[in-house]
Amino acid sequence: MNGMGRQGQRSGASGLQVHHQRQYSDNFLDAASNGRWLQSAGLQHLYSSSNSIPPLQDYGFYGGGGAGEQGSRTLRTAQRGFNAGNDYFTEPTTPPGSSWQSSQMKNNGDPSEFSPGLLDLHSFDTELLPEMPVPSLYDGSSLSNLVRGRSFDDSEHYISNDKQTGRTSDVPENSLLKSFAGDKEKVNSVAKIKVVVRKRPLNKKELAKNEEDIIETNSNSLVVHETKLKVDLTEYVEKHEFVFDAVLNEEVSNDEVYHETVEPIVPIIFQQTKATCFAYGQTGSGKTYTMKPLPIKASRDILRMMHHTYRNQGFQLFVSFFEIYGGKLFDLLSDRKKLCMREDGKQKVCIVGLQEYRVSDVEAINELIEKGNGSRSTGTTGANEESSRSHAILQLVIKRSIEGNQSKPPRLVGKLSFIDLAGSERGADTTDNDKQTRMEGAEINKSLLALKECIRALDNDQGHIPFRGSKLTEVLRDSFMGNSRTVMISCISPSSGSSEHTLNTLRYADRVKSLSKGNNPRKDVLSSTLNQKESTTLPLSSALPTASLVEDDITNTWPEQNERDDPDASEDSYEPEKPMWKKNGKPNPYSFSSSEDKVRKPNGQTKWKGLPKSDVKNSSSDDDLNALLQEEEDLVNAHRKQVEDTMNIVREEMNLLVEADQPGNQLDNYISRLNAILSQKAAGIVQLQTRLANFQRRLKEHNVLVSSSGY
Numbered sequence: 001m002n003g004m005g006r007q008g009q010r011s012g013a014s015g016l017q018v019h020h021q022r023q024y025s026d027n028f029l030d031a032a033s034n035g036r037w038l039q040s041a042g043l044q045h046l047y048s049s050s051n052s053i054p055p056l057q058d059y060g061f062y063g064g065g066g067a068g069e070q071g072s073r074t075l076r077t078a079q080r081g082f083n084a085g086n087d088y089f090t091e092p093t094t095p096p097g098s099s100w101q102s103s104q105m106k107n108n109g110d111p112s113e114f115s116p117g118l119l120d121l122h123s124f125d126t127e128l129l130p131e132m133p134v135p136s137l138y139d140g141s142s143l144s145n146l147v148r149g150r151s152f153d154d155s156e157h158y159i160s161n162d163k164q165t166g167r168t169s170d171v172p173e174n175s176l177l178k179s180f181a182g183d184k185e186k187v188n189s190v191a192k193i194k195v196v197v198r199k200r201p202l203n204k205k206e207l208a209k210n211e212e213d214i215i216e217t218n219s220n221s222l223v224v225h226e227t228k229l230k231v232d233l234t235e236y237v238e239k240h241e242f243v244f245d246a247v248l249n250e251e252v253s254n255d256e257v258y259h260e261t262v263e264p265i266v267p268i269i270f271q272q273t274k275a276t277c278f279a280y281g282q283t284g285s286g287k288t289y290t291m292k293p294l295p296i297k298a299s300r301d302i303l304r305m306m307h308h309t310y311r312n313q314g315f316q317l318f319v320s321f322f323e324i325y326g327g328k329l330f331d332l333l334s335d336r337k338k339l340c341m342r343e344d345g346k347q348k349v350c351i352v353g354l355q356e357y358r359v360s361d362v363e364a365i366n367e368l369i370e371k372g373n374g375s376r377s378t379g380t381t382g383a384n385e386e387s388s389r390s391h392a393i394l395q396l397v398i399k400r401s402i403e404g405n406q407s408k409p410p411r412l413v414g415k416l417s418f419i420d421l422a423g424s425e426r427g428a429d430t431t432d433n434d435k436q437t438r439m440e441g442a443e444i445n446k447s448l449l450a451l452k453e454c455i456r457a458l459d460n461d462q463g464h465i466p467f468r469g470s471k472l473t474e475v476l477r478d479s480f481m482g483n484s485r486t487v488m489i490s491c492i493s494p495s496s497g498s499s500e501h502t503l504n505t506l507r508y509a510d511r512v513k514s515l516s517k518g519n520n521p522r523k524d525v526l527s528s529t530l531n532q533k534e535s536t537t538l539p540l541s542s543a544l545p546t547a548s549l550v551e552d553d554i555t556n557t558w559p560e561q562n563e564r565d566d567p568d569a570s571e572d573s574y575e576p577e578k579p580m581w582k583k584n585g586k587p588n589p590y591s592f593s594s595s596e597d598k599v600r601k602p603n604g605q606t607k608w609k610g611l612p613k614s615d616v617k618n619s620s621s622d623d624d625l626n627a628l629l630q631e632e633e634d635l636v637n638a639h640r641k642q643v644e645d646t647m648n649i650v651r652e653e654m655n656l657l658v659e660a661d662q663p664g665n666q667l668d669n670y671i672s673r674l675n676a677i678l679s680q681k682a683a684g685i686v687q688l689q690t691r692l693a694n695f696q697r698r699l700k701e702h703n704v705l706v707s708s709s710g711y
């Protein structure tokens with residue numbers, strides 16, 4: 001659906017213009033090389049057509065960085081998108097150097113078309129820009145209602161390049177858009193931090209392993225049913241209850257995810273706001289699946305607003321896409337060119353060399369995103385064959401040219417950053433991996449910790465935001481300052497085998513959420529401790545009442561894939577067939593687990609009965625480490641006590657037997673019984689030792705991270 005075919009059709013449509021950061025040499029650019037570069041970048045139509053060829057970056061400046069530098073890595077750089085193997089994206093591009101000025105001269109350049117250089121993203125005082133009226137997208141109507149049902153082709157048709165042709169769109173302007181009025185209160189009504197959880201369906205592997213769905217979801221709360229072992233090895237279920245701004249279950253489509261998360265913040269990007277949306281979760285939990293469609297949907301809405309609400313007001317949209325891998329930055333739209341991060345005199349962070357593309361239609365953005373995704377660092381993990389090893393950051397930047405002054409570069413108005421974070425468990429999985437992977441893990445952990453700290457500081461309106469904690473937060477520095485918004489999407493797997501990672505993700509999310517305005521942090525600490533203690537712990541056999549099958553309640557929970565604009569929504573690892581739910585009007589006999597409290601559906605989903613719906617409390621771990629420490633300590637004490645008790649029993653029994661001078665066979669019976677008890681204890685002790693070793697390792701990693709992050 002995408003890639004070369006589309007590119008071919010598109011040639012001639014200049015939906016895309018490349019913008020560049022500071023240039024470092026004064027070499028002139030010859031026409032031939034310009035054409036070659038444009039071709040390799042898929043922009044040959046720009047070369048052939050007009051004066052609007054942008055100035056080229058001095059690639060030589062970055063010398064040995066980028067892809068070559070990645071050669072020694074053990075990971076592979078895989079094509080993650082639809083464009084796998086596409087020459088269009090893989091052709092090496094090493095154009096001769098050029099200078100910004102010289103390119104301008106050569107092209108009779110209109111400087112307004114070009115990036116202002118190094119400080120492009122950050123150096124302009126956005127306060128100078130007049131405030132724009134803000135569309136009221138929150139009153140029952142939503143922008144997505146206007147765009148849903150449209151394909152890319154529709155969009156391109158709809159968002160025709162009216163600037164060039166002088167035509168306006170032939171689609172009637174929606175009355176809702178017409179009626180937008182400036183209303184700052186509406187802007188303020190968009191929460192500063194929003195935390196949403198998305199649960200994915202069980203995948204093939206999990207189903208094959210007969211893993212259960214242990215997540216019960218409600219509209220904004222969820223319960224994790226964690227099966228645990230007591231010291232005497234009997235099973236019990238511990239329930240962990242959480243409340244978030246929204247909980248999206250496995251039936252929720254990517255459209256709905258967008259509606260819930262990013263859509264409300266799109267209009268305020270025109271109001272000098274910088275917003276960040278990031279996905280957090282263990283590997284294979286659905287971060288990329290969730291994040292991938294969001295920029296497309298957002299840019300469609302942004303373009304729509306630019307072409308209707310703010311028509312002819314000089315707004316322009318730019319796209320950049322880069323990744324942070326091992327603490328280094330790579331431009332995903334420029335052959336993984338290594339990027340440098342600098343601070344200017346005003347301590348604003350600048351990404352030197354990052355290419356920005358000016359875009360005017362959705363298809364062009366889609367192509368850029370596909371190209372960038374194809375360049376991401378990926379590797380294989382047990383949970384995900386194409387696992388992200390990096391944080392990928394896609395930025396949609398809105399700029400505005402100053403009225404009547406086309407010679408000045410456009411000024412930054414707002415920015416929307418999408419971050420697909422690397423798997424959150426990476427740091428914890430260090431034992432099985434090589435040094436390279438361990439270093440990746442440490443770096444990832446460090447950045448996730450730092451991100452959490454920044455969000456906390458941001459939400460408490462603290463003067464000092466600890467953005468220097470990692471490259472990730474440094475890069476996002478300007479998103480944490482001033483008028484900003486943050487949306488966190490926590491992705492979780494439903495499977496019993498992932499319960500530990502799922503709980504870690506939910507605790508991280510809960511920590512972020514508990515920092516929302518109005519929550520007294522001190523109160524949170526108390527309530528989290530309370531909630532932690534209140535998490536329900538019951539024997540497996542009596543945890544929940546016996547299930548009764550209610551036909552209406554049991555629906556096929558396989559998510560409908562109606563994402564026309566989500567070509568990469570791969571279902572590879574999922575069962576393609578939908579299970580038969582009913583036979584002759586009656587429910588099929590579901591398989592029951594050992595517990596009578598739950599109903600196992602054919603797709604592995606478990607229907608939990610008798611869960612508290614109304615008085616769900618926020619079960620938060622204020623400090624994961626403390627909770628872990630407490631748990632281990634309790635376990636050790638319980639084991640120690642049991643071993644001591646057993647030894648006492650053995651001693652007493654032996655003494656009694658000796659004193660009573662019992663016949664030999666009775667003594668043998670006693671001894672074998674005691675031996676059985678002792679070996680059970682021994683097994684418990686081995687288990688305990690393993691857990692303790694695991695805990696010590698995690699504690700050590702935590703200490704390393706804390707000391708290296710300066711927290």
Ligand SMILES: Nc1ncnc2c1ncn2[C@@H]1O[C@H](COP(=O)(O)OP(=O)(O)OP(=O)(O)O)[C@@H](O)[C@H]1O
Pocket residue numbers: 199200201203250281282283284285286287288289290381384386387388389421422423424491559569570571572573574
């Ligand atoms: N909600 C969902 N519905 C259907 N399939 C999903 C869903 N979420 C994820 N998947 C599938 O699960 C697999 C893993 O998802 P994805 O690559 O998004 O995980 P990830 O969290 O980005 O992992 P990593 O951190 O390793 O990159 C993919 O095949 C994806 O299509």
